[in-house]
Each structure stands twice: as C-alpha cells, then as structure tokens.
Amino acid sequence: MKLxxxxxxxxxxxxxxxxxxxxxxxxxxxxxAQEESYIHLTMPLxxxxxxxxxxxxxxxxxxxxxxxxxxxxxxxGGKDIKTSILLNGxxxxxxxxxxxxxxxxxxxxxxxxxxxxxxxxxxxxxxYSQSELYIDDRPAIWGILGGSLFAAYQPTNQTAAxxxxxxxxxxxxxxxxxxxxxxxxxxxxxxxPPGYCADATAAAADQAAAIAAEAAxxxxxxxxxxxxxxxxxxxxxxxxxxxxxxPALASATPxxxxxxxxxxxxxxxxxxxxxxxxxxxx
Numbered sequence: 001m002k003l004x005x006x007x008x009x010x011x012x013x014x015x016x017x018x019x020x021x022x023x024x025x026x027x028x029x030x031x032x033a034q035e036e037s038y039i040h041l042t043m044p045l046x047x048x049x050x051x052x053x054x055x056x057x058x059x060x061x062x063x064x065x066x067x068x069x070x071x072x073x074x075x076x077g078g079k080d081i082k083t084s085i086l087l088n089g090x091x092x093x094x095x096x097x098x099x100x101x102x103x104x105x106x107x108x109x110x111x112x113x114x115x116x117x118x119x120x121x122x123x124x125x126x127x128y129s130q131s132e133l134y135i136d137d138r139p140a141i142w143g144i145l146g147g148s149l150f151a152a153y154q155p156t157n158q159t160a161a162x163x164x165x166x167x168x169x170x171x172x173x174x175x176x177x178x179x180x181x182x183x184x185x186x187x188x189x190x191x192x193p194p195g196y197c198a199d200a201t202a203a204a205a206d207q208a209a210a211i212a213a214e215a216a217x218x219x220x221x222x223x224x225x226x227x228x229x230x231x232x233x234x235x236x237x238x239x240x241x242x243x244x245x246x247p248a249l250a251s252a253t254p255x256x257x258x259x260x261x262x263x264x265x266x267x268x269x270x271x272x273x274x275x276x277x278x279x280x281x282x
Contacts, residue, residue: 039060040056041057045070048070051186053183053185066086069084092163092166096161148165155184159185
C-alpha cells in the first residue's frame, strides 16, 4: 500500500501545480483587465521653464487626453498656476494657488472658501455638497458652479488646489479622477518673485481705499441730495411724511454657514452629484 501511495504522489503534485498555475493565470488576467480599463496620468504644473508641482491620477484608457493650456496667472493676493487638459473633448482646469499670505495649517471649509474667493468671488455663489470628499487623504470641498463641477483642497498647508471639471463628464470618471489624484508640490520653488507680494499688498490696499472713497462720495452725494430735498420741501412736513422710506440694501456677498460634515460614502456623493447635475439641466 505504501508503494502505491508513493507512486501516485507525483501525479497529485502535478495536478496541484497545474491548478495553481491556472488559478494564478486567472487572477493575473483579471487584474490586467482591470488595470487596462484605466491608465495612470501624470503631468507637470508650471510653465514653459519651471515645474512647481506634479499631478498624478487615473483616467479611463479609452479616453483621449490632450494638453490644452498651461500658464501662470496673477491675482490680488498671490500667484496661480493654471494647467488645462481635454478629456474626450471635455475641459478640466487645475489651479494651484500660491497666496502671498499662505495658511499656516489646514483650513476648514469656510477658510478654504474664503481663500478661493480672493481669486474669484463667484466661488461664494456655488452649490456646495455636504458629502465628505478626501483627496490624497486630505479633506476637500466640492460642488457645482454654473456648468462645471469643482473640488478644492490643500496639497500642502501653504498651497491650495482648485479642480474645475466640465459637468458633462460622467460621475464615475469625475470621482475616479479626484479620489485617485495627488499633487506633489516642490516646496523649494515658488512662482512668486521677490517684491511681488509687497506690490500686491499695496495694490490691494489701494483698491480697498478706492472702494472706501467711492462709498464715501456716494454717501456725501446722497446727503447733499437729501439736504436739497429738505430745502425745496420747505415746511410741508405732511407731504414729506407721505414719501416711502428708502429700501435697505442687501449685502452683495451671501452669508456663508459652516458646512455640516456628513458621513457619506462614494455612492452618496455620486447620488448628490447626479441630483445637482439634473437640477442644472432644467
């Protein structure tokens, strides 16, 4: 009996080895099929001469990816590196912000919104999602503004990134792009030249002074007009009492409340995105 068992062991061993090989090939083919549906995308963030950061993410392998634009922009409070690509013809803009007064730590949602508003005040009018989103393990805010979806986070404490995507891109591609994205910032470099922030601060102060002066002039003109009206009215107080009071002017800047953190997974976020996108199409 022992001789019979020993004689069969090589056959059993060969069968087990064959099964392992087949199973390994199946697993490898499945993994390869999954990997082939996406490709890794890396691109520099900078201009023609300098690269200040590198972005990495994934996109569907069937999609065409084309470079569109890359330049450094000025805004009142700092510099902004803009990089744009076309994903199957739909545009994605990545803005990397370098504020003259960089944050010392991670900002909360309101702080990040305020920082973005120094570049474009329209960000205050966005429809923000309450679903949580993390990019590269850092908290992000996201929402819909016009015909675009956007997300923003801080790749480093001193910088902020704003990603603006055409809302026509499908939800899976949007969230795969964002959830697998990371921006590696070269902290030894900055697009802000010496003296720029001093000039920007002075320009901001001049702008604020000009706005204050315009407001003061408008107030003086209103008072002069009121005085002239009083003189022309004479003692006819009954007639003046019949005039309606001037309506109070509402603030042009909407009040922002802290976004309540919602414990939502990816599916909840996608459902919210579909809901908002459907509302914008009406």
